[in-house]
Amino acid sequence: xxxxxxxxxxxxxxxxxxxxxxxxxxxxxxxxxxxxxxxxxxxxxxxxxxxxxxxxxxxxxxxxxxxxxxxxxxxxxxxxxxxxxxxxxxxx
Numbered sequence: 001x002x003x004x005x006x007x008x009x010x011x012x013x014x015x016x017x018x019x020x021x022x023x024x025x026x027x028x029x030x031x032x033x034x035x036x037x038x039x040x041x042x043x044x045x046x047x048x049x050x051x052x053x054x055x056x057x058x059x060x061x062x063x064x065x066x067x068x069x070x071x072x073x074x075x076x077x078x079x080x081x082x083x084x085x086x087x088x089x090x091x092x
Contacts, residue, residue: 012086015049020044058090060081
């Protein structure tokens with residue numbers, strides 16, 4: 001059964017995966033022992049860290065800041081519902 005957690009950022013996940021594929025212009029991530037050297041690992045870690053940071057920045061731009069100060073009983077669900085799926089890198 002699919003949940004909001006599984007689907008809300010599905011396009012963002014597709015975007016990140018494609019960015020990882022594109023990192024070395026291969027269309028796939030080779031995980032054989034000799035292909036994922038430390039340099040590639042560092043590049044993938046950096047890409048994931050940048051994505052996580054940008055996703056949080058994207059989310060905070062879309063959160064209704066006035067609602068943060070309320071004691072709404074469904075605050076978490078409300079906040080998640082108003083944050084759109086990220087399908088590209090946000091402007092820097």
